C-alpha cells in the first residue's frame with residue numbers, strides 16, 4: 001500500500017514537473033499571431049481574381065485557377081555567350097527540348113501520337129493545311145534561330161538545376177517562365193537594330209533579346225535603383241565584358257513614363273514589359289505583394305502607369321519601328337484596354353498611327369508548348385494549364401506607320 005502511495009506521489013510530481021516545462025497553451029501569444037494580417041495579400045488576390053477572371057475567362061477560369069495555385073514551370077534560356085558548348089546537349093539528355101527550334105516536321109504536322117497534345121483532335125488534313133499557313137505566315141516573322149529555350153515535356157514537372165559557370169564565369173542558362181521568351185521572339189530583332197527595353201529589370205527578356213546576336217545597340221532601363229543593380233548583375237553573369245560597353249549597351253534608371261520627353265523617333269524595336277499585378281506571384285507570395293492593403297493605391301494606378309509607359313515606348317520608336325507591350329497578368333484592364341487607349345491617344349495627342357501586328361502564326365507554331373487564350377481581339381495570351389504551367393503572359397505588338 002505504502003509503495004503504491006509513493007508511486008502515485010512520484011507520478012504526480014512528474015506531471016507537475018512536466019507542466020512547468022511545457023508553457024500553458026495560449027498563455028503567451030505566438031509572435032506571428034500579433035503581426036499576421038487578418039487578410040493576407042494572397043487571399044485578397046484570390047478573392048479579386050475569382051471575382052474578375054470568372055467573368056472574363058468563364059469556363060476556363062477553374063482550370064487556370066488550379067494551375068496558378070500550383071508549382072510553376074520554368075524554361076532554360078540558353079546563353080550563346082557561354083563557352084560551354086554542351087549545355088543544350090546536356091539538357092536534351094535530361095529529357096528537355098528547345099521549344100523554339102526542335103519543332104520536327106512530324107510534330108509540326110500533328111502526325112505524332114501525343115495523348116496530351118492540345119491538337120489531338122485535329123485531323124491530319126487540318127494539320128497539313130495549318131502547316132501551310134504556318135509556312136506562309138511565319139516567313140515574314142523571321143524568328144531568330146539564335147534564341148533557344150529548353151523545356152521539359154508537357155506534364156513533366158522536373159526542375160532545372162542551377163546553371164553552371166563556364167571558364168570565364170559566364171552562366172550557361174537563365175531560368176525564366178518560358179512563355180516570357182515569346183514577346184522577345186515576336187519582337188523580331190534584326191541585324192543592326194537599335195533596341196529599347198523600357199522596364200528591363202531583372203533582365204530575363206533583355207537577355208533573350210541579346211541572344212539573337214543581331215542588335216547594334218541596346219538600351220535597358222528600369223526606374224527602380226535596386227532592380228537596376230540586379231539587372232547589372234544578371235548582365236555581368238551572362239554577357240562578356242567586351243560587349244558591356246557604351247558602344248553596345250546603355251543601362252539607365254529613369255522613369256520610363258517620361259521617355260517621350262527624353263528621346264523620340266529613335267528605336268527600331270521597343271519592349272514595354274510593364275509592372276502589373278503579377279498574378280502568379282500575387283497568389284503565392286505574401287512578401288512584396290501588390291494586394292497588400294498598404295499598396296492599394298499603387299495597384300489602382302497600374303493601368304494608368306502602364307498606359308503612360310506604352311505611350312512613351314511608342315514615341316521612342318521610329319516610324320516603321322515596332323513596339324511590344326507585355327504583362328504577366330490575365331487582367332483585361334491591364335492588357336487589351338491599355339493597348340486600345342494607347343492606340344487612340346497616340347493618334348490624338350502625338351499624331352502617331354499604329355497598326356496591330358498579327359501574332360497568330362506564332363501562337364500556332366508554339367501551340368504544343370503553351371496554352372493560348374481563345375481569340376482575343378487585340379494581342380495574344382498564354383494561359384496557365386496544369387500540363388504546361390507557364391504564363392500568364394499577354395503580348396501585343398504594334399507597328400508605327402507614321
Ligand SMILES: C[S@@+](CC[C@H](N)C(=O)[O-])C[C@H]1O[C@@H](n2cnc3c(N)ncnc32)[C@H](O)[C@@H]1O
Pocket residue numbers: 198199200201202203204205206221222223224227254255256257273274275276
Ligand atoms: C515586369 S517587370 C520587368 C521584367 C523584365 N522585363 C524582365 O524580363 O526581367 C516590370 C519592371 O518595371 C519597372 N518599372 C515600374 N515602373 C516603371 C517606370 N515608371 N519606368 C520604368 N520602369 C518601371 C519595375 O521596377 C519592374 O522592374
